[in-house]
Amino acid sequence: QKEVEQDPGPLSVPEGAIVSLNCTYSNSAFQYFMWYRQYSRKGPELLMYTYSSGNKEDGRFTAQVDKSSKYISLFIRDSQPSDSATYLCAMSISSGSARQLTFGSGTQLTVLP
């Protein structure tokens, strides 16, 4: 079983739709959860960060963590064509000395105008 699993998509939605992106994980030691956005030929860009179960909202983005189910989600409201990118979930264990992010494989999202 992979440590982090993410549906690769591709996912195509019309502009204005609500998008739901999901990851599951198997290692209960993961404590910190992130969502990155990666545009084509660019490096990952941190979108959302959370470390507790529940919801965290930032503008049109909501990150949801359910540690009991080992499941995280990213919701995008009122999706825009500029949201078209690959979305990567990432998780880390507090190692105290360095960051070793474990990434999901990414979900490719296309928002159609």
Added chain:
Amino acid sequence: EPEVTQTPSHQVTQMGQEVILRCVPISNHLYFYWYRQILGQKVEFLVSFYNNEISEKSEIFDDRFSVERPDGSNFTLKIRSTKLEDSAMYFCASSETAPATNEKLFFGSGTQLSVL
């Protein structure tokens, strides 16, 4: 907004040759990282670097790999005796604070390494 700069954007090399990938982290950042992403696969951690020494490294970072901060601005990844399986996009990243909780990693745009 400050950004991490990587050069070159593409690097082609023959198997067995040495390559150096270059990065200029954000100027006030103290922690530096290399990640790689093989086409169609996950982003993978290679190494972290702080205070002129390696903090942690992954199994991928074998003795063919080395990192260096030769001056106050550059951070380099050297791969000796390159193999076909080294072909990947290599990302440099940096962060201002110690990697513990919610610090933000800033990634460069990557160097696409192709080993022929």
